[in-house]
Amino acid sequence: MSLTLIDGLREARSLLPFSGSTxxxxxxxxxxxxxxxxxxxxEHNATIRSVLVxxxxxxxxxxxxxxxxxxxxxxxxxxxxxxxxxxxxxGLRNQAMNVVTLSVEELHHKLSEILNLMNTKYSLNPENNAMFSPDINQTLIFEIYLNSLSLNIKTLLIQNNIATISGE
Incomplete structure (x- = not known):
């Protein structure tokens, strides 16, 4: 069941304005x-779109x-x-592979940012290339993360079944 035009307009007007800020x-x-x-x-899409614009x-x-x-x-x-x-x-993958950091926290932060960019790019791309899906991006970034860590930390992550950079 669809919303009425009045309810749709109310919903459209309730959205936060988009200014391009972060x-x-x-x-x-x-x-x-x-x-x-x-x-x-x-039948109401054109009207709602004008409100959204x-x-x-x-x-x-x-x-x-x-x-x-x-x-x-x-x-x-x-x-x-x-x-x-x-x-x-x-380019994002190369950035991830070339991250130079002084600490594990800094490495984690930079790789998490790159993963977020990769997943954002995937979600915004109308021709989503399955090769860059969020699951594949997560695996790639986690592999880079593991390869950048000391053996002790890498072993702890593996022993605790941590398979993503978000710790899941």
């Missing part, structure tokens, strides 16, 4: 947008202002281009 990530905004759009009937502010609004009479797909593509992860998957 406080409200593009992935979160797009997830919220897709949720609202999925809750209303297709009005939730753009700052850098995000400036980015789409460059488009001449954009379609919804062009708006989303422009937001992905401007606020998505710019590095390639291979």
């Amino acid at each position: 406080e409200y990530a593009l992935t979160s905004y797009l997830c919220d947008v897709n949720t609202v759009l999925s809750l209303v009937g297709k 009005n939730r753009l502010q700052g850098k995000a609004l400036k980015a789409i202002d460059t488009l001449v009479v954009p379609t919804w797909e062009q708006i989303i593509a422009k937001l992905r281009e401007e606020f998505g992860v710019k590095e390639s998957f291979l």
Whole structure:
């Protein structure tokens, strides 16, 4: 059952504005947008989309202002281009493999950041390449993490069945 137009408008207006800042990530905004759009009937999508576009502010609004009479797909593509992860998957992998740190905590932090970028890039890419799925990214980063640790710490992780950088 779909929401009425009034309820859909209320939901769309309740979303946080997206300005392109790091406080409200593009992935979160797009997830919220897709949720609202999925809750209303297709006949109301154009109306809801216009409200959602009005939730753009700052850098995000400036980015789409460059488009001449954009379609919804062009708006989303422009937001992905401007606020998505710019590095390639291979570039991110190389960054992970070349992390130089002084401590285990610093290594963990840097690799976690790179993993987050890889997974964000995957979620924003409409042609999701299965080779870079979050599970594969997690495995890759954890292998790099293990190979960077001393034998004692590596042994502790393996003995405690820790198989991800998040400790799960």
